[in-house]
Amino acid sequence: MIILRLLNFVLIAVLAISVLPNRAMAELNLEIKDGVIEPMPFAVPDFVAENAAASEFATKLARVVAADLTGTGLFREIPKSAFISTVTNFNSPVQYADWKAINAQALIVGAVNAGSGGRVTVKFRLFDVFSGQQLGDGLQFGGTVNSWRRMAHKVADAAYSRITGEGKYFDSRVVFVSETGPKNARQKRLAIMDYDGANVKFLTDSRSIVLAPRFSPTGDRVLYTSYETGFPKIYVLDVATVGRRALADQPGTMTFAPRFSPDGQTVVYSLSAGGNTDIYRMQINGGTPVRLTSAPSIETAPSFSPDGRQIVFESDRSGSQQLYVMSANGGEARRISFGAGRYGTPVWSPRGDLVAFTKQNKGRFHIGVMRLDGEGERLLTASFLDEGPTWSPNGRVIMFMRETSGAGGAVSLYSVDITGRNLQRVKVEGGASDPAWSPLLK
Amino acid sequence: MTYLIKAIFIVGALGLGACTNPDHLSGNGNANGAGNGAGAGSNIPLDPASDPTSPVYFSQTIGDRVLFAVDTSTLTPEGRSTLTAQAGWLQANPEYAAIIEGHADEQGTRAYNLALGARRANAVQEFLLSQGIAANRLRTLTYGKERPIEVCSAESCYAKNRRAVTVISAGAGA
Numbered sequence A: 001m002i003i004l005r006l007l008n009f010v011l012i013a014v015l016a017i018s019v020l021p022n023r024a025m026a027e028l029n030l031e032i033k034d035g036v037i038e039p040m041p042f043a044v045p046d047f048v049a050e051n052a053a054a055s056e057f058a059t060k061l062a063r064v065v066a067a068d069l070t071g072t073g074l075f076r077e078i079p080k081s082a083f084i085s086t087v088t089n090f091n092s093p094v095q096y097a098d099w100k101a102i103n104a105q106a107l108i109v110g111a112v113n114a115g116s117g118g119r120v121t122v123k124f125r126l127f128d129v130f131s132g133q134q135l136g137d138g139l140q141f142g143g144t145v146n147s148w149r150r151m152a153h154k155v156a157d158a159a160y161s162r163i164t165g166e167g168k169y170f171d172s173r174v175v176f177v178s179e180t181g182p183k184n185a186r187q188k189r190l191a192i193m194d195y196d197g198a199n200v201k202f203l204t205d206s207r208s209i210v211l212a213p214r215f216s217p218t219g220d221r222v223l224y225t226s227y228e229t230g231f232p233k234i235y236v237l238d239v240a241t242v243g244r245r246a247l248a249d250q251p252g253t254m255t256f257a258p259r260f261s262p263d264g265q266t267v268v269y270s271l272s273a274g275g276n277t278d279i280y281r282m283q284i285n286g287g288t289p290v291r292l293t294s295a296p297s298i299e300t301a302p303s304f305s306p307d308g309r310q311i312v313f314e315s316d317r318s319g320s321q322q323l324y325v326m327s328a329n330g331g332e333a334r335r336i337s338f339g340a341g342r343y344g345t346p347v348w349s350p351r352g353d354l355v356a357f358t359k360q361n362k363g364r365f366h367i368g369v370m371r372l373d374g375e376g377e378r379l380l381t382a383s384f385l386d387e388g389p390t391w392s393p394n395g396r397v398i399m400f401m402r403e404t405s406g407a408g409g410a411v412s413l414y415s416v417d418i419t420g421r422n423l424q425r426v427k428v429e430g431g432a433s434d435p436a437w438s439p440l441l442k
Numbered sequence B: 001m002t003y004l005i006k007a008i009f010i011v012g013a014l015g016l017g018a019c020t021n022p023d024h025l026s027g028n029g030n031a032n033g034a035g036n037g038a039g040a041g042s043n044i045p046l047d048p049a050s051d052p053t054s055p056v057y058f059s060q061t062i063g064d065r066v067l068f069a070v071d072t073s074t075l076t077p078e079g080r081s082t083l084t085a086q087a088g089w090l091q092a093n094p095e096y097a098a099i100i101e102g103h104a105d106e107q108g109t110r111a112y113n114l115a116l117g118a119r120r121a122n123a124v125q126e127f128l129l130s131q132g133i134a135a136n137r138l139r140t141l142t143y144g145k146e147r148p149i150e151v152c153s154a155e156s157c158y159a160k161n162r163r164a165v166t167v168i169s170a171g172a173g174a
Helices: A052-071 A096-101 A145-164 B002-014 B055-063 B077-092 B110-130 B155-161
Strands: A040-043 A075-077 A106-114 A119-128 A139-144 A173-180 A187-194 A210-215 A221-226 A233-238 A244-246 A254-260 A266-273 A276-283 A286-291 A299-304 A310-315 A322-327 A330-335 A342-348 A354-361 A364-371 A386-391 A397-403 A411-417 A431-437 B065-067 B096-103 B138-144 B163-170
Touching: A052 A075, A052 A106, A052 A119, A052 A145, A106 A145, A119 A145, A139 A145, A145 A187, A173 A210, A173 A411, A187 A210, A187 A221, A210 A254, A210 B110, A221 A254, A233 A254, A233 A266, A254 A299, A254 B110, A254 B138, A266 A299, A266 B110, A276 A299, A276 B110, A299 B110, A310 A342, A322 A342, A342 A386, A342 B110, A354 A386, A364 A386, A364 A397, A386 A431, A397 A431, A411 A431, B055 B077, B055 B163, B065 B077, B077 B110, B096 B110, B110 B138, B110 B163
Parallel strands: A040 A075, A040 A106, A210 A431, A299 A342, B096 B138
Antiparallel strands: A106 A119, A119 A139, A173 A187, A173 A431, A210 A221, A221 A233, A233 A244, A254 A266, A266 A276, A276 A286, A299 A310, A310 A322, A322 A330, A342 A354, A354 A364, A386 A397, A397 A411, B065 B163, B096 B163
């Protein structure tokens, strides 16, 4: 292993929580701690088109890779206009001096080949310019013409992961609720898109109110709540075929707030009967529902731990909305939120170390994170209405919905790093709410 | 007692215009109540708002909704009085059933507001049951914060959105 030091990357931890692995895997080493002071400069020249049919992808691929990396807030792209070298052959030696001269710390070189049968092949290499070394092996991805953006995301994922030591997350999707119309007559449809807002596809029409979709652990199915029968009820939808079915339920009850267990076999959800809302679990393919809470208070918004053994949920049993953790089989629950205000919509992080939540305090809404022992609470956002966090597959980024106030209230998706930096609006046309991030695609 | 209430409301209804409300059935219930139908040979249709057996009369004159304080499902004295009148109407019009919708204002998270709406709808249902309305005529439904009627982000609107609405439907029992 080559040990490289990038002295001009001085990273300072200013806050108490270190949410990152202690060890960085890569040598071109950008260890993300709270308070990174300067993004790492990188260059990604247009990919080399290895045949005529591939030329249409050469620029587009590089643009998506650059957008992924700069979108993290951890990287800064050096514009093409500053380049001294051009890259015309994927296998030519890199002119390190030319890239050093423009202070490109990392260089991503790619090539694309469009073969017969609508197949596209993308290759890439990552270079640590200042040490004059290739970082990791070159990689190659293949797919259909229509999946060219996924290949760009895979290149960016590999570069991001090698440099930061973090898990990948760009090659992922988000299911959400697309909203149109005025506040008192909103039309809602389920929709799915790439994590960056591209390739939006609708999964339902707007005839019924739909709420809070959630991905299965493999991303192939979505649980959601619909008013299709006139009453809120849980459905499971196959993403590929858009076929859907209602989960078995008890007559006269209302069900909502479903989530999958990590093995994809079980659904945990809320059921309202006689005005009381409790948490239940059920096999996705049917069977007898198991009641996990039985209190006269509201118990809802359950979310499994990554190992499937515990559930974090919200309850107003103390008199106000707070967060609790219990066994996945129910039983005694331990309260974990004790700060001022109300806490709801807890979501266990994929790393298992944190829970993200919505907090209401003094007329404002916040997205925050805390550890599972309730310590280390940190509010990442504040606005009139921020709600419903969802984790990126690597547990570094949180997406949520933000609604503006008043009659013209507009709802949008935002993302924020778990350090609280890099708050960004996700570029989706029209209103969007209730995001749920998929696992990393295969 | 029931007659007295009806009589008062009939008088009150005369002064009301036929305003429409998006929450309500708008006159699609059978307006030809016994003894109040237009006489044979008359071509003047009966205004459902003045027919005390019509769902429109229920929503406009009896009052189809009760309001709640922030994050509560406790019935107010005004709410109880409205619900007493609703129970009277339901007693007098046994051919109708009702769906009770619980709603919340926007100051809350989605799932919590669904649960809160369910509590509010249930509070109304419990009251109507206590007044002798048969359980098979009533069903509850929560909309949480999905269907506000007022759209401003101020207490004046929130107060109207924190509501339970009794929506009359044809046919008794589900």
